[in-house]
Amino acid sequence: MADENPMYDYNTDYEDEMCSKEEVVKVGSVLIPIFFTLVVVLSCFGNILVLIILAIYEKLRKSANILIFNLALSNLLFTFGLPFWASYYIRGWTLEDVGCKAVKFLFYAGFYSSVFFLTLMTIQRYMVVVHPLSDWERCRAFSVASFIVWILSGGAALLGSHRSKVIQEQNNKYCEYDSVQVKLLIIYLQNAFFFCAFLIMGSCYLRTQQTMIKPQTKTKHKTVRLIFCISLVFFIGWAPYNIVMFLRSLTELGLYPFTDCNVSINLDYTFYACRLLAFSHCCLNPAFYIFGDGTFQKHSRAILKRIFHK
Numbered sequence: 194m195a196d197e198n199p200m201y202d203y204n205t206d207y208e209d210e211m212c213s214k215e216e217v218v219k220v221g222s223v224l225i226p227i228f229f230t231l232v233v234v235l236s237c238f239g240n241i242l243v244l245i246i247l248a249i250y251e252k253l254r255k256s257a258n259i260l261i262f263n264l265a266l267s268n269l270l271f272t273f274g275l276p277f278w279a280s281y282y283i284r285g286w287t288l289e290d291v292g293c294k295a296v297k298f299l300f301y302a303g304f305y306s307s308v309f310f311l312t313l314m315t316i317q318r319y320m321v322v323v324h325p326l327s328d329w330e331r332c333r334a335f336s337v338a339s340f341i342v343w344i345l346s347g348g349a350a351l352l353g354s355h356r357s358k359v360i361q362e363q364n365n366k367y368c369e370y371d372s373v374q375v376k377l378l379i380i381y382l383q384n385a386f387f388f389c390a391f392l393i394m395g396s397c398y399l400r401t402q403q404t405m406i407k408p409q410t411k412t413k414h415k416t417v418r419l420i421f422c423i424s425l426v427f428f429i430g431w432a433p434y435n436i437v438m439f440l441r442s443l444t445e446l447g448l449y450p451f452t453d454c455n456v457s458i459n460l461d462y463t464f465y466a467c468r469l470l471a472f473s474h475c476c477l478n479p480a481f482y483i484f485g486d487g488t489f490q491k492h493s494r495a496i497l498k499r500i501f502h503k
Contacts, residue, residue, distance in 0.1 A: 217461050222282045228469055229279035232476050236272040239479030240265040246492040256317055261482070263339050264310040267346075268475040271303025275472070286359065286366040293368035294354045301350035304383075307474070308390045309342040311424050318417045319397040323404045349386075353379050373445055380442045387435050394424055423481050427474050434471040437464045 243265045251258050277288070277296045288296070356375045360367045370376040401417060441460060450456050482489045 217458060217465075220462075221465055224465070224469075226279040226282045229275045229472070232473055233272055233275050233279075236268060236476035236479070239476055239483065240268045240272070242493060242496065243479045243482055243489070245496060246489060249496075250492045251488075257314070259339060260310055260314045260317060263342070264307065264314070264478060267303055267306040267310055268478055270299055271307065271472075271475045274299035274303070286368055288359070288368075290358050293357050293359050296368065297357045298350045298354040301353045302346050303475070305349045305386070306342055306346035307427070308387065309346060310339075311420075311427060312390050312393055313338055313342070314420050315394045315397045315424060318420055319401050322401045322417060352382075377442055377445060380438055384435050384439055387431065391428060391432075394428075398424075419481060423478055426477055426481075430471040430474050430477075434464075434467040437467050 244262065247253060247258055247262045247265075253259055253262060274296045277292070280287075286293075356371050357368060358371055360369050370379070398421060405417065437460065441464060444452060444457060444460070483493050484490065
């Protein structure tokens with residue numbers, strides 16, 4: 194995440210006398226633009242479709258629908274930064290400091306808000322299943338939860354973006370942090386944030402599943418399974434990315450064996466693969482709704498029929 198910026202990671206001047214990473218840069222310059230283009234198309238189509246379904250057919254007064262709506266907005270926000278990154282691999286970084294800060298802000302705001310909303314969705318399902326008689330959804334705190342999430346996500350995004358700037362090295366420009374210390378600080382803060390969210394969501398799902406398998410619990414909570422799948426895919430994608438991010442930070446500290454050339458190159462390839470997996474979450478979420486929920490399937494067919502039968 195702090196090192197999420199492909200503008201710098203793939204095109205940093207890796208070619209020194211000891212360790213040339215020319216092949217690594219070449220692979221990234223071909224693979225990443227194609228992959229990001231596919232993700233952008235699928236994400237825009239899927240998330241906009243989810244927003245339309247929720248706005249036209251579903252009641253946005255329900256807490257679950259509000260969270261899904263905001264998660265789709267979060268996915269789109271994350272998606273809007275990807276075209277700039279894909280363009281960078283082809284033409285290089287052409288924007289100035291403002292553009293650098295804006296693109297990083299989109300990434301951070303999209304990532305943080307996604308984790309927040311997934312965590313809230315988990316808590317919401319936990320309360321519905323484990324404490325079905327509670328009146329928690331009517332409390333004022335939850336009614337403004339979405340606004341609080343966006344404020345917190347925006348504040349966290351500013352932390353990672355306002356210290357970014359365009360760095361000129363020879364004939365190349367990079368969008369990077371103004372110091373290594375800031376870069377490492379953001380890496381460790383985001384790893385801690387991700388780990389805390391994982392603990393909260395894991396605890397809620399454990400308690401939820403324990404309640405659902407009790408003999409007296411006869412209601413089948415399909416929404417629980419759907420949100421569980423979305424959260425699971427999210428963490429399967431982002432957990433390896435966070436781990437590799439942490440390992441790469443050890444290179445910045447000059448710790449052996451991460452400074453070894455072969456180890457560094459293999460770590461870079463692993464990082465690229467983990468990044469592709471993590472960044473695809475924005476187009477996978479709507480696919481779960483559309484193909485995994487009967488109500489969304491019905492509304493999707495209705496909307497598509499209206500579009501293609503005109």
